[in-house]
Amino acid sequence: MILSQLVISGVATGMLYALIALSMTVGYRATTVVNFGHGDIVMMGAYAMLFLAVGVGMPFPLALALAASGLFLFGFLMQRGLMAPIIAGPHLSLAIMALAVGYALRGVARIEWGNDILLLPRPYAQNAFLLGPVVITMDDLVITGSVLLLLLLLFVVFNVTRIGKVIQAVFQTQRGAQLVGINVPAFHCIMWGAGTTLGTAGGVLLALIVPLTPDMGVWTLVRGFAAMTLGGFGSLHGAVIGGVLLGLMEKLLGFYVSTVFIDISGYLITILVLLIRPQGLFGQHATLRV
Amino acid sequence: MPEPLLTALGVEAGYRSKQILFGVDFTISRGEVVALLGANGSGKSTALNTVSGFVRPSAGSIRFDGEEIAGSPPHRIFRRGIIQVSQARDLFPDMSVEDNLRLGAWVRGAEIEADLDAVCTSFPRLGERRRQPVRLMSGGEQQMVAIGRALMGRPKLLLLDEPSGGLAPVFVGEIAAIMTALKGRGITMLIIEQNIKLALTVADRFLILRDGKVAQGHDVRTGAATEEDIVRSIYL
Ligand SMILES: Nc1ncnc2c1ncn2[C@@H]1O[C@H](COP(=O)(O)OP(=O)(O)O)[C@@H](O)[C@H]1O
Ligand SMILES: [Mg+2]
Numbered sequence: 001m002i003l004s005q006l007v008i009s010g011v012a013t014g015m016l017y018a019l020i021a022l023s024m025t026v027g028y029r030a031t032t033v034v035n036f037g038h039g040d041i042v043m044m045g046a047y048a049m050l051f052l053a054v055g056v057g058m059p060f061p062l063a064l065a066l067a068a069s070g071l072f073l074f075g076f077l078m079q080r081g082l083m084a085p086i087i088a089g090p091h092l093s094l095a096i097m098a099l100a101v102g103y104a105l106r107g108v109a110r111i112e113w114g115n116d117i118l119l120l121p122r123p124y125a126q127n128a129f130l131l132g133p134v135v136i137t138m139d140d141l142v143i144t145g146s147v148l149l150l151l152l153l154l155f156v157v158f159n160v161t162r163i164g165k166v167i168q169a170v171f172q173t174q175r176g177a178q179l180v181g182i183n184v185p186a187f188h189c190i191m192w193g194a195g196t197t198l199g200t201a202g203g204v205l206l207a208l209i210v211p212l213t214p215d216m217g218v219w220t221l222v223r224g225f226a227a228m229t230l231g232g233f234g235s236l237h238g239a240v241i242g243g244v245l246l247g248l249m250e251k252l253l254g255f256y257v258s259t260v261f262i263d264i265s266g267y268l269i270t271i272l273v274l275l276i277r278p279q280g281l282f283g284q285h286a287t288l289r290v
Numbered sequence: 291m292p293e294p295l296l297t298a299l300g301v302e303a304g305y306r307s308k309q310i311l312f313g314v315d316f317t318i319s320r321g322e323v324v325a326l327l328g329a330n331g332s333g334k335s336t337a338l339n340t341v342s343g344f345v346r347p348s349a350g351s352i353r354f355d356g357e358e359i360a361g362s363p364p365h366r367i368f369r370r371g372i373i374q375v376s377q378a379r380d381l382f383p384d385m386s387v388e389d390n391l392r393l394g395a396w397v398r399g400a401e402i403e404a405d406l407d408a409v410c411t412s413f414p415r416l417g418e419r420r421r422q423p424v425r426l427m428s429g430g431e432q433q434m435v436a437i438g439r440a441l442m443g444r445p446k447l448l449l450l451d452e453p454s455g456g457l458a459p460v461f462v463g464e465i466a467a468i469m470t471a472l473k474g475r476g477i478t479m480l481i482i483e484q485n486i487k488l489a490l491t492v493a494d495r496f497l498i499l500r501d502g503k504v505a506q507g508h509d510v511r512t513g514a515a516t517e518e519d520i521v522r523s524i525y526l
Contacts, residue, residue: 162396169382169393176380178344181368181397181443 014247232283
């Protein structure tokens with residue numbers, strides 16, 4: 001009974017990690033650059049939502065649409081203005097550039113929101129349902145449902161639409177894509193923006209269940225990174241499965257072994273996977289270019 | 291005399307570490323097939339990549355169809371009608387033959403079905419394997435996919451980088467037949483080819499790249515140059 005309860009809440013948390021890992025993977029697959037500032041972008045998305053919904057008082061859907069578009073633009077321009085000019089250079093410069101952007105965002109958030117602990121009010125009643133002996137909260141349902149919807153949407157875009165074929169083509173070989181006339185630098189900007197938009201969705205869902213702080217980006221990045229590593233770096237379905245497994249591991253080890261595991265599972269998974277099976281569950285390449 | 295389709299003048303290009311092309315001049319007329327010969331590492335691929343925009347020239351001019359294209363990015367040059375089959379082929383390995391071919395016409399977006407049927411008719415091997423992922427195909431078949439994918443873009447100038455390179459003898463013959471057929475259809479081509487015999491069968495004219503410049507050009511039809519002459523001017 002406790003086990004099924006833990007599994008339910010583990011899956012709900014895991015879906016959130018899956019979304020964050022997936023949002024990082026989209027940008028990574030497009031550009032082969034890991035966005036080390038992604039955690040802070042997720043944080044920014046959450047604050048943007050909070051600002052628009054609470055500060056300005058917009059209705060929830062409008063605030064969400066605006067926050068998502070704003071962060072898309074941010075990701076697009078970040079790729080265009082900061083990453084693209086140095087993309088031919090060493091990968092380390094790109095990693096540091098992304099890290100610097102993340103730190104800058106964190107700085108802005110600290111100045112603007114200081115150390116206040118802010119909560120995004122839920123746009124739904126905080127109910128809970130009993131499924132046999134197991135409690136399912138509205139939060140679990142909203143998070144799991146939203147992520148499943150986004151996954152379905154992405155699946156359709158990738159596998160059914162014409163644009164999905166182009167995305168897959170660029171993922172498989174950028175030079176090949178250029179040989180058929182695809183504007184690969186523009187593609188980078190769009191996919192980087194898509195990654196930050198998905199990250200914003202993750203940040204908003206996260207803000208429903210945990211208080212916002214300017215430093216939540218670190219927490220987020222570690223989870224996303226661990227899920228990606230576990231699933232296999234660069235694998236889309238790997239990121240999703242890795243996220244769910246990470247969520248389960250945190251809840252199960254946290255309950256049965258020690259609560260410490262809720263905080264250290266992410267680090268632990270990253271270290272163990274890199275040592276024992278660097279390609280993760282579904283990855284093809286053992287090497288990670290930072 | 292009409293303006294040539296492509297005119298390269300004083301083109302200099304290279305990589306961060308070293309310059310490879312030191313003032314390359316040549317022209318290609320409409321409907322002409324030109325072979326670019328040269329020793330290994332002489333810069334043939336670099337020259338082709340400079341025309342298609344993958345390598346940015348540091349000096350010189352490349353005019354195509356009346357417009358300056360030197361320094362334009364690859365996707366712009368593609369849209370003008372210069373389409374390249376690169377040395378590594380750069381196919382989409384996990385996609386089927388048909389998807390690879392379709393992507394070749396993605397930018398154009400129209401009349402894809404008709405062109406797809408035409409390519410599958412000209413390359414029966416591809417027609418029989420439409421659903422097969424290209425990574426499971428032999429080198430020769432992959433080369434056909436690469437050429438077919440380029441044709442799907444309806445090139446005004448087709449650049450071929452060692453189309454017979456590394457292929458089994460039976461495929462070298464097939465590729466030669468394909469190039470001859472393309473020539474028969476009036477497609478303008480610039481071909482890099484290590485197999486001089488093959489190059490001379492297909493080409494109207496050849497250029498030799500040496501020391502970063504085009505050292506020599508001959509009309510194949512006059513029979514002025516023998517194979518030995520050519521080998522001598524490439525290597526000696
Ligand atoms: N991407 C690159 N970066 C640096 N040097 C390169 C690159 N590609 C080719 N080269 C060098 O440029 C020279 C010409 O290469 P290439 O144009 O491929 O010759 P070819 O096609 O005639 O064999 C060679 O010395 C090669 O090592
Ligand atoms: Mg070459």
